[in-house]
Amino acid sequence: MQHDKVLIVDFGSQYTQLIARRVRELNIYSEIHPFNKIPTNVDDYKAVILSGSPMSVRSDEAFHPDLKGIRGEKPMLAVCYGAQYLAHFSGGEVAESNTREYGRANLSFVQENEPFLTGISVGSQVWMSHSDTIKKLPTNGKLLASTHDVENAAYKIEGETTYAIQFHPEVYHSTDGKQLLENFLVQISNVTPDWTPNAFVEETVDALKAQLGNDKVVLGLSGGVDSSVAAMLLHKAIGKNLYCIFVNNGLLRKNEFTSVLEQYEGMGLNVKGVDASARFLDALAGLSDPEKKRKAIGRVFIEVFDDEAHQIQDVTWLAQGTIYPDVIESVSATGGPSATIKSHHNVGGLPDFMKLKIVEPLKALFKDEVRRVGASMGMDKNLLGRHPFPGPGLAIRILGDITAEKVRILQEVDAVFIDGLRSWDLYDKVWQAGAILLPVNSVGVMGDERTYEKVVALRAVESTDGMTADWVDLPYKFLQKVSNDIINKVKGVNRVVYDISSKPPATIEWE
Numbered sequence: 001m002q003h004d005k006v007l008i009v010d011f012g013s014q015y016t017q018l019i020a021r022r023v024r025e026l027n028i029y030s031e032i033h034p035f036n037k038i039p040t041n042v043d044d045y046k047a048v049i050l051s052g053s054p055m056s057v058r059s060d061e062a063f064h065p066d067l068k069g070i071r072g073e074k075p076m077l078a079v080c081y082g083a084q085y086l087a088h089f090s091g092g093e094v095a096e097s098n099t100r101e102y103g104r105a106n107l108s109f110v111q112e113n114e115p116f117l118t119g120i121s122v123g124s125q126v127w128m129s130h131s132d133t134i135k136k137l138p139t140n141g142k143l144l145a146s147t148h149d150v151e152n153a154a155y156k157i158e159g160e161t162t163y164a165i166q167f168h169p170e171v172y173h174s175t176d177g178k179q180l181l182e183n184f185l186v187q188i189s190n191v192t193p194d195w196t197p198n199a200f201v202e203e204t205v206d207a208l209k210a211q212l213g214n215d216k217v218v219l220g221l222s223g224g225v226d227s228s229v230a231a232m233l234l235h236k237a238i239g240k241n242l243y244c245i246f247v248n249n250g251l252l253r254k255n256e257f258t259s260v261l262e263q264y265e266g267m268g269l270n271v272k273g274v275d276a277s278a279r280f281l282d283a284l285a286g287l288s289d290p291e292k293k294r295k296a297i298g299r300v301f302i303e304v305f306d307d308e309a310h311q312i313q314d315v316t317w318l319a320q321g322t323i324y325p326d327v328i329e330s331v332s333a334t335g336g337p338s339a340t341i342k343s344h345h346n347v348g349g350l351p352d353f354m355k356l357k358i359v360e361p362l363k364a365l366f367k368d369e370v371r372r373v374g375a376s377m378g379m380d381k382n383l384l385g386r387h388p389f390p391g392p393g394l395a396i397r398i399l400g401d402i403t404a405e406k407v408r409i410l411q412e413v414d415a416v417f418i419d420g421l422r423s424w425d426l427y428d429k430v431w432q433a434g435a436i437l438l439p440v441n442s443v444g445v446m447g448d449e450r451t452y453e454k455v456v457a458l459r460a461v462e463s464t465d466g467m468t469a470d471w472v473d474l475p476y477k478f479l480q481k482v483s484n485d486i487i488n489k490v491k492g493v494n495r496v497v498y499d500i501s502s503k504p505p506a507t508i509e510w511e
C-alpha cells in the first residue's frame with residue numbers, strides 16, 4: 001500500500017529533524033532532503049515544507065532552492081527562512097530585526113475563517129528564533145497572524161496553496177504547532193494520515209520477503225534497541241534464514257551477555273552468542289588513548305564477526321540497524337556534522353573482504369519510531385526502553401588502560417547505579433546513565449584503616465538524540481544511597497562523585 005509522502009526541504013536549521021518527527025507523529029511519512037538536492041520526482045510528494053536556516057536571505061550566499069514543480073503546483077508550507085525566502089525574492093522585503101525575536105511569543109492577531117488556522121486563536125504561544133524580519137509581504141501575500149513584535153508572523157499567497165510562518169511549529173513551545181501542521185497537511189493538502197507502526201511492520205516484512213527470498217542474512221546484535229528491532233523485522237520476514245551473532249567483548253554491563261542472550265532466544269531469534277572477552281582484553285592491553293582503544297575494539301569485532309559469518313554457508317546479506325538520523329546526517333544541507341569529535345558510532349562498518357550486500361530495514365525511522373515499531377511487534381518494554389550504550393562499552397568508561405580487574409570494578413559500580421535508578425523509578429526519566437572509573441586513587445578511611453582506592457564518577461543525562469545533553473538533577477537522597485552502596489559493596493572504590501557537566505561543552509562519555 002502506498003502512503004502519501006511529505007517532502008521537507010532542508011536549509012540547515014537545527015530544527016529540521018523536528019519537523020519530520022512532528023509530521024510523522026501525525027502518522028504521515030516525511031523525508032528530509034537538502035535544498036540543493038531536491039529529488040527530481042517531486043510528483044511523488046503530496047505536500048512540501050521549507051525549513052528554517054542559520055543563513056540570512058539577505059546574504060550574498062543565501063540558499064536558493066529550485067522550486068520548479070513545487071511552488072504554485074503543490075501545497076507548500078514555508079517556515080522561518082522559508083517564509084523569509086518567499087517574501088524577499090517574490091516582491092516583499094526582509095530586513096534585520098531591531099527587536100529580539102527569540103523565544104516564546106503569543107499571537108495577537110489571527111485571521112478568522114482561515115482553514116490553515118483552525119483551532120488556533122489569539123494568545124496561542126509560538127516559538128520564534130530569527131534575527132531577520134519580514135517587513136513587507138510578497139506579491140499576493142495575505143496576512144494571517146501577528147504577534148506583538150512580529151507583524152508578519154503568518155501569511156498565505158493568494159492564488160496558490162502556499163502558506164508561510166515566521167515561527168517554528170515543530171518546536172514543542174509552539175503549543176499549537178502540531179495542530180497547525182495537521183491543518184496544513186490533512187485539511188489543506190489532503191494527505192491521508194495512515195503511516196502507523198503496524199502498517200510499517202506489515203509493509204517492511206513484505207518488502208523484505210520480496211527483497212531477500214530464500215537468501216541468508218547475517219546480523220550483529222548488540223543488545224541495543226536498533227539491532228534488536230531490525231532483527232525482529234527480519235525474523236518475521238525470513239525466519240531461520242536470519243543468523244544473528246551477539247558478541248561478548250567483555251566490556252558489556254554486568255550479566256548483560258547472558259541475560260540479553262536469553263531474551264533474544266525467548267524472542268525466537270536464531271542467535272549465536274560468542275564470548276570473545278579474552279580476545280578483546282588482549283587487544284586492549286596497554287592502550288590508554290581513547291581513539292586507539294576504539295580502533296582496537298572495532299578491529300577485533302570485525303575479525304570475530306567475520307570468523308562467525310564465514311561459518312554460515314552461502315550467506316549473502318549483512319543486515320544493519322542504521323536509522324534515519326545516520327542517513328540524513330551524511331547528506332545534510334550544511335555537509336554533515338561540523339567536526340569529527342570522536343571516531344565513533346557504527347559507521348564505516350563493512351570491511352571490504354566481507355563483500356556482502358546490505359539490508360537496512362530501519363533506515364527510514366527515527367529512534368522513537370523504532371521503539372514504537374518494536375512495541376507494535378510485542379517486544380519487551382525493558383528491551384525497547386534501554387538506555388543507549390556505546391559500542392566500545394565500558395572500555396571508554398575506564399579512563400586510561402584497561403585490565404580485567406578494572407572491568408570487574410566498573411561492572412559492579414554500574415550495576416549498583418543502574419539497579420538503583422530502576423528501583424527508585426528513575427531509569428525511564430533518564431536518557432542515558434552510567435559510571436566512569438577514574439584513573440586516580442584517593443585517600444579514604446574505613447574503620448580505623450586508611451584506604452587508597454579508586455574514584456568513580458556517576459553520569460546521568462537527559463537528551464533527545466545525544467547531540468546535546470544536560471545532566472539530570474537526581475534526588476540527593478538517591479545519590480546518597482547509591483554512593484553508600486557503591487562504597488560499601490564494591491571492593492576497591494572509596495569515593496563517588498557526580499558529573500554535573502552539560503554537552504556542549506563536555507561530552508556524554510568521558511573518552
Ligand code: XMP
Pocket residue numbers: 294342343344345346388389390391392396432466467503506507508509510511
Ligand atoms: P558523546 O560522548 O560523543 O556521546 O557525547 C554521544 C552518544 O554517543 C555514544 N557514543 C558512542 N557510541 N561508539 C558508539 O557506538 C562509540 O565509540 C561511542 N562514543 C560515544 C554515547 O554513549 C552517547 O550516547
